[in-house]
Amino acid sequence: MSAVLDDMDSRPGSTTSLLRTIIGLYLRGAGGWMSSTQLITLMEAVDVSPALTRTALSRLRRKEVLTASTRGGVSGHAVGERARQMLERGDRRIHEPRSMGPDDSWCLVYFTVPETARGLRHQLRRRLHWIGCGTVGPGLWICPRYLQAETEEILEDLGLRDRSVLFVTGRPQAAGSLREAVAGWWDLEELAGLHHAFLDRQRDVPSVPPAEGAAAFAAYVRCIDSWRIIPYLDPGLPADCLPEDWPGAASSNRFLQLREAYRPEALAYVGSIRSVPQAV
Template identity: 35%
Template sequence: MDAPNGSAPAGSGRNGNGVQRASQSARSLLFTVLGEYLRDPGATLWTAGAVTALGRLGVEERAARQALTRTARDGWVVAERHGRRTLWRLTSRAVEHFAESAESVYGARRHPTGWDGDWVALVTSVPESHRDLRHRLRTRLRWAGFGPLGQGVWISPRVDSEKAARQVLAELGLTASAVSVVGRIGGLGSEYEVVNRAWDLGGLARDYAAFVAEFADLRGRDQREPAAVFTGLTLMVHRWREFVLRDPALPAELLPARWPGHGARELFYRRHDAEHPVARAWLAGLG
């Protein structure tokens, strides 16, 4: 099962540190907390701690408890009873999932240089009636760096993406209905036209700029309460997960000049490196 993706803010307010809040899915925020703080071996979280942490992110207690219950029912976390209290830890499947996704979320994901001009095109067909399968295919191909060029046609300038696509198709049972082609753009169209058809770089650039404007306030760790550090960092990671899915990490040769994603990436890693230990310690101390 695919983990829920981060959602764009549906409403806003502000916490005491100026970080924009949003009425976002409680379960999606819970997945961000699990992936950010519980993927280390032996990490656990009490129910009361989860409720407090999600409350800092704008989630009401009832919604937080329901998110925990749903997540456990779907096999992502397992409960340990300690009298009247419950301790949660990731299941082995969840540990594997977060380990696989960690490189995409926390890895460098630098835009490669020295592109040789080759593309990999993938042609596949899924019946309209299989909506869930179509959604899973779209999500996972985007995660692998592909963009939709037309009905059933996906393309990526990273030829090594073909390996990831083969794995996705095999796991979804679609290998027999797919064809891949590696080569260069011919005499019709141009590389930049392909990029603009497959990806909304304009919208992505605007959202990167908004990300920087929202999270650029980096103060010293000792100048903020640990709870506020947790809130700001977790909301930042939650927003960053959206870019992991949307940004195809195109070669530098295909990006517009002064691409704002570079600055957003630098900001993310600078804040994450500085604030993660503080936020993790605060969460671990919740009873």
């Protein structure tokens, strides 16, 4: 699983990130397979050359996000078996932004990993960070309770479940205010920067999609691509635990607005590309 999760490192807007976004949005709905020509055409719509797309396809095959396969004599790519769970989780994270209420439960994650297994410890910390957990101390992390299942999956996958204990608790009682404690457990400046960057990128995107299908598709893919890592890193903390000017709600609302406006036109464009007969 970790090889697949490494793809979260792809920088939004990069060739690999855009390709991964298109795969997550459309490949499963296309029967789990598309021809290489179709994927190249879709990438050209977001201004990526065929040569760069082929390089990115090779990279995602190595990471087992994709597998090369042929149908009816046509070369193409299918979703890798190990990537399906990741993509399904991405559907929930990306398209259903979550946020805690003031009375919702929290989950504490305690673990002990010996120095002889420091590589595993690094992987665990990295992956807990990637799903939005905060750091209370070196062996104690915290997250909303709705991230408990994902946390347990990570521990099981790394073989560390027997070295960990999870506690479900009410509102943490910090020495000072919980808002001050949360600012120490999460890098709120980094998270706020992600929201502001998304809002800046989408500021001039028209609320009504253009009539030209490729342009609507490109705007939609770029919107999803620039948003998709935010709901992983930002766990959706309670509003009273965040700065007064927190941009999360504005960012989430803008994403949902553009998604609803552009999704039908983008899907129609993909359908038009898939309907073109493929050369054998």
